[in-house]
Amino acid sequence: MHFAASILTADFGRLREEIQEAERAGVDWIHLDVMDGVFVPNLTFGPILVEAVRRVTALPLDVHLMIVHPERYLEDFAHAGADHITVHVEATYHPHRAVERIKDLGKKAGLAINPGTPLQAFEPLLPYLDLALLMTVNPGFGGQRYIPTSTERIRGLKALRDRLNPGCLIEVDGGVNARTVGEVYQAGADVAVVGSALFNGRPVADNLRALREVLE
């Protein structure tokens, strides 16, 4: 299983150190949550921070756009150095067009759905995706509790993925920690986004080891 470290709960005053500590600890990707205060009730950052993070790590940058009409900013995030760009199916009238545009920009394309969106929303687009991101909390904030019914949804998404596009990775996002990581892995997640269970004032290497030990 791959771990994508979400910087949302990192100390932004020491962001370079936090990211480099995560890289040394062995996380696989850096996950960046872009929020617009409209699609989700929180604001974070835009391409300028992605560009700054690009300069301090060689890890793949996994950019999760929680913004309405994300197609307006795809070029900006691609040029800032994103490797993966994920848009929400609920945030655009034209998710297929957005996914194709991300791929035309030479990036891996992801589609995300919220906990209240039926899994079937993935079905028409799965053949075009590199990543299918299932929110396992309501998006907007780090440190929330994993929604238990997500586990059955991960199993359902795995079945869809295996049928329609075995090369697409299943990414789960929200509330993944040492208590829940085993369950999401068993259900079929390939990548876990982890924020507060990695960036919490304790050494990232110890936190990552605790997650990996559950999977041994």
Ligand SMILES: O=C(CO)[C@@H](O)[C@H](O)COP(=O)(O)O
């Ligand atoms: O997208 C989001 C929140 O909207 C996530 O990426 C969180 O950043 C995950 O944080 P934890 O639940 O792991 O603390």
